[in-house]
Amino acid sequence: MSQKSVAVVVVAAGRGERAGSAGDTVPKQYRSVGGQAILARTVEAFVSQPNVSWVLPVIHPEHEQRYAALGLGGDERLLAPVHGGSTRQGSVLAGLKALAPLKPDLVLIQDAARPFVPAALIESVIYSLGAAQGALPTLPVTDTIKRSLDGAEVVGTEDRRLLHAAQTPQGFRFGQIFSAHMRAASVRREFTDDAEIAEWAGLRVVMVPGHRDNIKITHPDDFARAERIISGDTRMETRIGTGYDVHHFTDGDAVWLGGVEIPHNKRLMGHSDADVALHALTDALLGAIGEGDIGIHFPPSDPQWKGARSTVFLRHAGDLVAQRGGRIVNVDVTIVCEAPKIAPHAAAMQGVIGEALGLSTNRIAIKATTNEKLGFIGREEGIVAMASASVEVPRVD
Template identity: 45%
Template sequence: MSFKSIIVAGGSGLRSGGKKQWRAFCGRPVLWWPVDAFVRAGSDDIVVVVPVDDMALAESIVGDLPHVRIVSGGATRALSVENGLKALEATAGPKDIVLIHDAARPLLTVELVNRLLEGLKTMRAAILALPVADSLKRIKDQVITDAPSRENLWHAQTPQAFRLADISHGFALWPADQEATDEAMMAAHAGIAVGIVEGDARLQKLTYPDDFAVLEALMSPPLSLRNMRVGQGFDVHRWGDGQSVWLCGIEISHDKTLIGHSDADAGLHALTDALMGAAGLGDIGEHFPPTDPQWKGAPSYIFLEHAARLIRERGGEIINVDVTLICEQPKIKPHRQAMQQRLAEILGVDVSRVSVKATTTEKLGFTGREEGLAAQAVCLIML
């Protein structure tokens, strides 16, 4: 299911000791985590709303991630969301789905996004939320005056999901002299039924300084390592007459070309097999048989995109990939950075997660005799 997203990162963060969206969290700024989650979940337009003075900073942190746009926020959270909606309205349709998320909830996962999108199949709008478990107290002058029932009470979380026209209508009808606590409140005021999808306790909002330590503990290696999987791939193609060769998604001028049913990009084929293997999805030949004429001459990035999409659809995450090209010619080093950028684009990950290397076999074997080129790949995914 296609969707757009808005990440609100325009707050001052006074209770947390400063602008928390820029603070380090598990080795990266807080803002990076939810943006990366939306990228992996397949959002085709990600609008990140930040203070106007921080737009360059935001660009340096998430500007290289695919489908990301940076826009300036307003004086209040509601005005910041409204700026994000206006940015979407310029390119999106009224029935398009938009997910609105607080940057201060960094532990967003693809599984939670998919859960919310699944809810929209039967609901007009939906939010992630958790039932209230603690006893509630109403106080006055630090003395308890009442104990409201927690029955039917839920903690609202984000993302909150709407059709673009619905939430825009909610903003248009909301009284200017009142402050809404979230977008669901505006939608309900406009007569839009908002459903509940069960959220996750880890989607806690960073509000106070101690919250960073609590959430970072949930990201500790013992939790993360439980579902990590390694995959490896290997591919070979022979050389033939030609004027260029495709390697890791980049066309390189050369006096030979690789021969194969598709474009014979051995680097992409090896990496596709590695990802398929890590996810237990078979191999490239099962999904794109060389006997099928529709794949004759096809660009191999299609195969790699397919593997990455299958992993995302299962709630998985590509942690890193490493490709080694084995050949005497062409020289890979001048093209290595472009290859890494292209792989990151195809996979929808940050380029820091991608490595491309090259080696020779010291003139030994079929690659040393320049009869063909080989590629091997290894990957780590979380599933």
């Protein structure tokens, strides 16, 4: 993409009441983290980027003195702030109108309450606009999402594999998003973010990988996390878990291994689908977080698991890691058998495991070996699988 002018709208017109404790009247964007106001950190994250042409803060009309007290300045790319509207959508439109005379090629729209946006993420959003009309950073959703009509009763479960949490900056071609915002202002609807306006206007919006430190400071507890990010003390520790499983053969025509059905002249005997690879991996994840083994969570005596796909067990283990505030770093599975051949199916296994755990395939290893015709494996009486998993979880002192 040839060099284009890039403007940034920093949306800072909210009152920031949710982030304050009782009696605290300082809006969150003006509160200090690591000795510097959140808004100042956010503005400087963009002013420091050589490919950014202008940065325009949009502030609340009552916050002029607070903004002036930040002492921002010294860079001609930082424009004088403009006043926002009564809603975030109105504030963004005010910023776009103020930028219109400059005729920027691209515009990034950033929440003031995200002060830790990495330079690489900014560059990634800008780069993606070379081929797309809109770009936004996202993170895959790891929690199970329930749907409720009244906030009390569950009526359904969303497919989290299709869900992604949006971050900012959200980037667009200036003329297109300005036009979309002008049209959106004329309808009786409040959009949740600028990407939704772009989608509504028919623009093509692509996703780029977000960053877990690119947090939005919304609630009081977020300030403690922000301080940990600044200090470099995320208070995470690495845990290692291992798993082992074995199943013997019986009459059949296929085996399930790593979530993939492989044609064979036998099948593995078990209460569920007898997928030794996923059983071993599930145990490795459970072991890493001290949650026992697969039999505790899915006892073979329970008829509901009769014939169940082992991806159910694996997703459960992944959910438990996420509920601890952790993340899976990598997993490693070794399958020991004389037959069937594993190598032709390894990539498919990586795909199944990656989908179940929200992992990229470069964090998933599938290996296979024979037992050199020794023992019950060598006699082709069964299959063994071993697995290890590395996870990061918040440290508990």
